[in-house]
Amino acid sequence: MHIFYTPDITQNTYTLNEEESKHCVRVLRVAVGSVVNLVDGKGGFYTAEITSDNPKKVSLSILNVEKEFHKRNHYLHIAVAPTKNIDRIEWFLEKATELGIDEITPIITDRSERRIVKEDRLNKVITSAVKQSIKAYHPKLNDAISFNDFLKEPFEGEQLIAHCIDNGEKQYISKLVAPHQKYLILIGPEGDFTPEEVNLALNKGFKALTLGDNRLRTETAALAVCFEINYLNR
16 A cells, blocks of 8 residues: 655645655556555545656546544643654654654753754654554644743643652553543653652643653653553543
């Protein structure tokens, strides 16, 4: 199954851009009459037939459209501190997209080892994972933002912060939230959130979350949260 990401599709016909056209014809060897699939990142899953196999301008005719294709019954937003090694956060984005996630925000904390994030590069990782895992919804990647500024942003739903500080009761996800809700979960850097950051989040209404006794890397913790939320809403 060949899938192309076409976020600007609006008509019964569509033309792939030059990069996708070249990949379609030169790499995938797709020709006129072949049937492929398109996703618009907003829930639309399209079946289309190739009407022109020009390697610079592949044209398609839409045969069928499915709306809200595999729409999930919940909304997951993970705000995570970018890792020093960018490959690790790319790995998280790829796997989280495969599992199911709606929104990701890179947050810059007091102990963050990386403070600059190239969103264009990370979005390409997400797009590739969308196509590979046959997802019709493209997760939203927000610009990096400071932890303090992020907490000022409005959010309606369950709000959790995962941390390792022994400063009060923490519970597992299954004990903190109900299924079929909107969730916002904060994941800190390798050195964890500072006590001040944890207290700030708790004062904003966040609930303290534990991921168990094992000390996890940032990307592992974020992916564990992604898996648990999706499992809870299965």
